[in-house]
Each structure stands twice: as structure tokens, then as C-alpha cells.
Amino acid sequence: MNENILEINDLSVSFSVSGARVNALRGVSLSLRHGETLALVGESGSGKSVTSRAVLGILPKNARVDGGSIKFCGNELIGATEKELCALRGRQMAMIFQDPTSALDPIVRVGRQISEVIRLDKSVGAPEARRRAVALMGEVGIPDPDERYDRYPFEFSGGMRQRIVIAIALAASPRLLICDEPTTALDVSVQARLLDLFEKLKKERDLSMLFISHDLGVVARVADSIAVMYAGKILEYGRSEEIFYTPAHPYTRALLASVPDPDGDERPRAIEGAPPDMRHPPVGDPFAVRNPDAMLVDYELFPPFFKLSPTHFAASWSLHPCAPPSEMPDVLKRRIEKRRKR
Amino acid sequence: MNEPLLRINDLRQGFGKGKKRFYAVDGVSLSVNAGEIFGLVGESGCGKTTLGRSVIGLYKPEGEIFFDGKRLTGKRDSGDIQMIFQDPTSSLDPRMTVGESVGEGLAIKKTLTKKELRKRVTEALTLVGLRPEHASRYPHEFSGGQRQRIGIARAILTSPRMIIADEPVSALDVSVQAQIVDLLDSLRQRLGLTVIFIAHDLAVVRYFCDRIAVMYRGKIVETAPSRELFALPLHPYTRALLSAVPIPDPRAERERRHFIYTPTDSEGQAKMQKISPTREVLCTDAEAKKYIKVVQNHTKTAQ
Known part of the structure; x- marks a missing residue:
């Protein structure tokens, strides 16, 4: 069995920006072992977010994959149809973004936003979906989940909103979780508690994580391996301690x-x-x-x-x-x- | 003893009306000495930005603010206190050239000729590590770090004595953060500035500030010299x-314990008390006695 859940090989991505081509990724190769956390670190513009978006196939319209391959559980994602990608996104792999406010629908009750992902599995009925969503909210540390199920996003603090986003991401039991600066917008004490949560989830759910951050302190906390990016290339990679x-x-x-x-x-x-x-x-x-x-x-x-x-x-x-x-x-x-x- | 450059007495700034009124700054007293870098830290919503903005005169707070012995009321038009903002992109007008933005503070006073103004702008730009020809360019042509330099140039143009920097580096990449902090420090030395540095990042505050005040829910809970605060937080x-600040060291991070703060019932009786000549803590009388012992024991073992 292949122990790498994600393998990226010689990936190049460019953007067309007002007539010019910006080479955002220039031959990036990396692999993520099953059950581990790989952190991509680098400064803004180094290509870390582009890498994660390329994996999910959600690059902006002006982007072009110039070459390379992305294999998820052995399946090639470059060139996959939108339908094939949709079968993976949200189910096999999920993403958590930096800003929990813009990741949530402001006019839909939070519980519903979680249960609608659970109901992607057609065999699950509404009451069962609700029960599972409440359990998930409890798992990610939202107090009184049953009562909070019917609240709207604006009724939650930033840290609690990010927990809801995490619950949505986990709703379909993905194998790969991509986190793009998930704690950057939050206070340090809230951040510390969320990082504890990531650790717990990784252990209990056997998750693999691609973790993007510019904060080396956060990376020291979560990463098993680290890839250092700069100007669209990986310059160094190794185990966290190395x-x-x-x-x-x-x-x-x-x-x-x-x-x-x-x-x-x-x-x-x-x-x-x-x-x-x-x-x-x-x-x-x-x-x-x-x-x-x-x-x-x-x-x-x-x-x-x-x-x-x-x-x-x-x-x-x-x-x-x-x-x-x-x-x-x-x-x-x-x-x-x-x-x-x- | 010398009068501190800035002295704040029981400052309160509320928002909202009637029952909904709450105080973002709720009875803050502090003093900042001339030439000092004073750190104001706390998490979002603790009131640190409101406090900074009250000093600069953007609000009309209750309480007293003394600057250089004189009570500040109403508009601050002397340019003695200037502010640097967090987001260098939104604090610069995209349609004004850098020179216009930087020079605006003096231009509106109409006391200088165009030539004199240009000279002052050139001086300010040079001081922050930019080139004179940058004055004719627009903000979008610069990187985040350079834009923050422009913001600093604008702040020092009026030859202020105090700068209030509100999270000046938190929107910047780490490698650039250190550049900006170094710049603020060199300006402080060259221009004899006093700096109030508002930040949520304790690691930056630790090495940059002489003294630190920690804010929580509109109140200052502790002030201490930087070293003492980190060596022995009370x-x-x-x-x-x-305990929540992540350390860039995987082994240390793994062994770490995070404390969670839950406010106690005695909070209402707490007041600011002197624990040592340099330290103050918001606490009850009983707690103060305990802290005084802790500090004494710590100094003994350290010797």
C-alpha cells in the first residue's frame, strides 16, 4: 500500500495578470504521508496558498497549470473533470480558510450548514443528520451544541466560528484536511485552543493535514514535516525537528x-x-x-x-x-x- | 522625579447609549516617560486601540490626559503626537502620490512654502529608508513593508515627540516585521521619540519595549518592565x-502547558496596586500581599 496520501510532482502554475504571466509555482514537488501533518511555510507570495488551491482544483480563472502532477490516494487530479473533483472535494478532502466569517453563509443557521454536508450521503435522513451535526459541534468544542444548532454565524465569536468551519470540513469524514492559515485571524489564546483541537482531531480521526502558515511558532506546534517555500519553489524540506x-x-x-x-x-x-x-x-x-x-x-x-x-x-x-x-x-x-x- | 511625558488619569471611553452603553476603556491610568518604548498588549476587544485613539484625540473620553504637564482637551493640532496604523494599504489614499500623503500634515497648515515642504518630505522619506524620487509615485507601486515606511514618514513629518503605533507590523511578513521594528527603534534614538507600541504579538513586544501594560476588558491588569513581566508574570x-504564544521550537511546544484565564468573583474589588517600585497589578489587597512575596522570593533566588 502506498503510504503517501498526497503526492505533488514538479507542479507549475502561472497566473495571467494584466497581460503579464506571473509564475506562482515553478516545479514544486512534495509528498504527505498518511496520518501526518505537512506544513508549508513561507512569506506572502511564496506560493503556499496556490499549492493548496491547486490540490483542490479551485485555482482562480486566470490561473493555468503549466505542468506537473498531483496524486491523491494514487489518483491523478490534474486533468480530472469537474465532476470527478466534486466527488472528492468536501468528501475526501476538505479545506479550512483563514477567515471563518467569509467561509460561512451569514443567513443560514450554523447547524444546517453542517448537516447539509452530512446529507451529501443520500442514505442519511434529516433527524440523523441533525444528530450527527450536534455531535460534531460537541467534538470541535462548541458548548451546548444542541441549543447552538439553530443560531446564525453572527451570534458566534471568531474562534467559535472557526470551530463551526472545522465541523463543516469534518462533516463528510475527509481523509485530507487542508488548512490555509486557519488561526491567523484569531487571538493567541483562541489560537492555542484551536491548535489543541487540531491535534486531538488528527489523532482521533486519523487525519492527514496540509497546513499552511507563515507563523513558525504555530508550525512548530502542529507539523510533522515542513516544506519551506520561496518565490514559487520549495527550498528546503525535512522533518520538523530537522x-x-x-x-x-x-x-x-x-x-x-x-x-x-x-x-x-x-x-x-x-x-x-x-x-x-x-x-x-x-x-x-x-x-x-x-x-x-x-x-x-x-x-x-x-x-x-x-x-x-x-x-x-x-x-x-x-x-x-x-x-x-x-x-x-x-x-x-x-x-x-x-x-x-x- | 521627572514628570512623565504622558499621564493618563482614570480614562473611560464608552460606546452606545443607555443600557447598551459599554466601556471599551474602563478606568485606565498610566504614565509613559520621555524616550520610552511603552508596549500596550492584549487580545482583540480589550480596548488597546481605543485607548491609543483616545490619546490622539479621535474620541472624547472621560478622564484626564496630560501631555508634557499640560492637559489635553479637544483637538490636537500641534502634531506632537502622531499615529501609525496597522494596515499600510488602507491608511494611504491610493490617488495621492506618496509625497502628497506624507506632506499633508504640514501642507494643511499652510505655513511652509512648497519648496520648504518638499524638503521636509524628502528628509522624512530618507529617514525611513526610502528615496526622494519615491515622492512622485503612488502607494500601489510599493510593497507592504515600504508602505508602512511611508506611513512612518508621514507620522514623523511634523517632528512629533510621541508616536502611537497601532499594530504597525502585524499585517507584514515576519522578515519585514523586524525591518520595521528596527526602523522605529533607530528613529526613536535619532529623533528622541517616545513610542507607544500597541500589539497583540507578545514576542515582538518582548524585545522591543522597555515597559509593558497588559490590557483585559478595558482595564490594565498589569504593568511591568518588559524583562520582569516575561520572567515572572503575576x-x-x-x-x-x-502561555498561549507559540514558540518556534517543536520540542518546547510539545512540552508546553496552556493556561486558560477565567475571571474570578473578586475582580470587582480589584484595584491597581504597587507590587514593587516598577510593577503594578490589578488585584485585591490579599492578592497584592501574595504577589509582593512572590516578587521578593524571585529576586532573592535570582541573585
Whole structure:
């Protein structure tokens, strides 16, 4: 049996924006193991949301898949008909978006929004659907679900609304849950409770998750594996601990060093400059212009993935045997050292 | 002792009428010293933005606000206090050039000639790391980080003494956040600014601010120097808030316990009490005694 629930191979997606082509994804490959959480991290415009939308087949009209393949449970999704995709969306795979308010229908009672997904299974009758929806609301931590079933979205707080969205996503018992910044719009204490909920659901329901976030603290909490994206490419991927404790790509290191550490007083280090303009993506390592240690080859040729462990890969010329040894930023070195001692 | 630059006394700002009236800021007193970076943290709806807006004069609150010893009433037209907003896109007029937006604060006073104004705009843009020629461009031509720089340039144009920055980095990518925080810090040093930094992200506040006030439901529950607050949070709400901040470290995250804060019945009797020369906590007399002991023990073991 194939243990990967999702396999993306060399996926390229471009957008046509006022006459120009913007290359949002430029050959992205990744795989998600059954029952695990893969986090896609990167800054805005790096291509993480485009990747998730391509999986669900909900790219905007001006987008075009230029090549590659997406396999879900062994079935190819690129080129699948809308009908085939509809059979999967919401049933086999579901998505949770950043903003729970716009994901809910404001004039439909929340319970109904959950039970209508349950009733996609034609054999389930209305009373049974209601019973299951109430149970789901309880499972995602909504107090008094039976009484809340008939309320409208505006009667709930942001965190509770996101729980309803999660209940809707879970209603058809999907195998894959795609979460696009699911806690970004919420307060930290609400976020903490939702992340606990994701962990519980993953264990109890044997869910696989593709988790998109720019917040490395959140990623540290939920991810089994991490793929670091930048300018439409994956620059590094590995197990969560490999990315956090032995980051190898200069961008991953710079990104980690730019995050303030809530557990220490040290100042983070900003990354100078801005991400590249994707209408004219750089030919070499896209991070080269912002990397003070970049070599000539970084500007000319995109590096291959160098294997650091059976599960850890990074695309950086600095890992080539002939390259001079590259140093981690001091801030990051001290931070990792401090954590090792604990 | 020196008079603080900003002193707020029992400030209340309510919204709505009659029975529905509620106070977003409910009896806040605090003082901010000149040259200080003062952090105001709390979750959405706690009143931190309302407090900031009251100081700048966007509301007419009850209570007193003293700036540099003088009581502030009505309109603030001196330009001594300026504000930076969260969303750099919606706080800039898309149809005005950057130069017009940045210069507006002085242009409406009509005290400067066009040439003088242009010089001031150029100075402000240079100070925030933009180029003089950027003045003739429009906001959409800039990235989020650059737009926030424009917002900062506009704020410093009137040579303010205090800047209130309301979540100035939360709409930005992490790598750019640090750039903007570094910029605010260098401006503070070069221009001798005092900064009130309103944020929900405690990690940013921790390294950037000298002193922090934690707000909850319209009240300040704890003020302390940044280091002390993180080393030893006293108020249960502060503890809960700190425990919820995710740490970018998978092992630490796995071992972590989250506290959940539930308000107690004694909340009504709580008042702001001095726990140490530098710390204040909203608590009852009994709790204050307990906190004083905790702080004393902590200082002993730390020595």
C-alpha cells in the first residue's frame, strides 16, 4: 500500500495578470504521508496558498497549470473533470480558510450548514443528520451544541466560528484536511485552543493535514514535516525537528532568525530587501539577492536538492562539497544552542 | 522625579447609549516617560486601540490626559503626537502620490512654502529608508513593508515627540516585521521619540519595549518592565496570555502547558496596586500581599 496520501510532482502554475504571466509555482514537488501533518511555510507570495488551491482544483480563472502532477490516494487530479473533483472535494478532502466569517453563509443557521454536508450521503435522513451535526459541534468544542444548532454565524465569536468551519470540513469524514492559515485571524489564546483541537482531531480521526502558515511558532506546534517555500519553489524540506534545529538553506536560516523568540530577550535579525517580482523570477537561487553570502553560481543556476538525511533536503549551492562552509546567523546559533541545553 | 511625558488619569471611553452603553476603556491610568518604548498588549476587544485613539484625540473620553504637564482637551493640532496604523494599504489614499500623503500634515497648515515642504518630505522619506524620487509615485507601486515606511514618514513629518503605533507590523511578513521594528527603534534614538507600541504579538513586544501594560476588558491588569513581566508574570491573565504564544521550537511546544484565564468573583474589588517600585497589578489587597512575596522570593533566588 502506498503510504503517501498526497503526492505533488514538479507542479507549475502561472497566473495571467494584466497581460503579464506571473509564475506562482515553478516545479514544486512534495509528498504527505498518511496520518501526518505537512506544513508549508513561507512569506506572502511564496506560493503556499496556490499549492493548496491547486490540490483542490479551485485555482482562480486566470490561473493555468503549466505542468506537473498531483496524486491523491494514487489518483491523478490534474486533468480530472469537474465532476470527478466534486466527488472528492468536501468528501475526501476538505479545506479550512483563514477567515471563518467569509467561509460561512451569514443567513443560514450554523447547524444546517453542517448537516447539509452530512446529507451529501443520500442514505442519511434529516433527524440523523441533525444528530450527527450536534455531535460534531460537541467534538470541535462548541458548548451546548444542541441549543447552538439553530443560531446564525453572527451570534458566534471568531474562534467559535472557526470551530463551526472545522465541523463543516469534518462533516463528510475527509481523509485530507487542508488548512490555509486557519488561526491567523484569531487571538493567541483562541489560537492555542484551536491548535489543541487540531491535534486531538488528527489523532482521533486519523487525519492527514496540509497546513499552511507563515507563523513558525504555530508550525512548530502542529507539523510533522515542513516544506519551506520561496518565490514559487520549495527550498528546503525535512522533518520538523530537522528544519528547526539543523536548518541548511540560507533562506530557512534567515527566516528563523527573523522571528522574535518569545522565550528570550534577543533581538531577531531582519532579512534585508524584498522577495523577487514573480513576473521576472530569478534564474538561480531566488534568495541570492538577499543573501549576503551568495556565490556567483547562486545567481546563475538553480541548485539541485542536496540530501542531508534520508528525510531532509535543501536546494542551496552552499551545500555543494566544493562550496565554502556557510555559517548560521549568530542569533539562530545561540537560540538553537540554548534549546539543546534544556 | 521627572514628570512623565504622558499621564493618563482614570480614562473611560464608552460606546452606545443607555443600557447598551459599554466601556471599551474602563478606568485606565498610566504614565509613559520621555524616550520610552511603552508596549500596550492584549487580545482583540480589550480596548488597546481605543485607548491609543483616545490619546490622539479621535474620541472624547472621560478622564484626564496630560501631555508634557499640560492637559489635553479637544483637538490636537500641534502634531506632537502622531499615529501609525496597522494596515499600510488602507491608511494611504491610493490617488495621492506618496509625497502628497506624507506632506499633508504640514501642507494643511499652510505655513511652509512648497519648496520648504518638499524638503521636509524628502528628509522624512530618507529617514525611513526610502528615496526622494519615491515622492512622485503612488502607494500601489510599493510593497507592504515600504508602505508602512511611508506611513512612518508621514507620522514623523511634523517632528512629533510621541508616536502611537497601532499594530504597525502585524499585517507584514515576519522578515519585514523586524525591518520595521528596527526602523522605529533607530528613529526613536535619532529623533528622541517616545513610542507607544500597541500589539497583540507578545514576542515582538518582548524585545522591543522597555515597559509593558497588559490590557483585559478595558482595564490594565498589569504593568511591568518588559524583562520582569516575561520572567515572572503575576496576574493570571498575563500568565494565560504568555502561555498561549507559540514558540518556534517543536520540542518546547510539545512540552508546553496552556493556561486558560477565567475571571474570578473578586475582580470587582480589584484595584491597581504597587507590587514593587516598577510593577503594578490589578488585584485585591490579599492578592497584592501574595504577589509582593512572590516578587521578593524571585529576586532573592535570582541573585
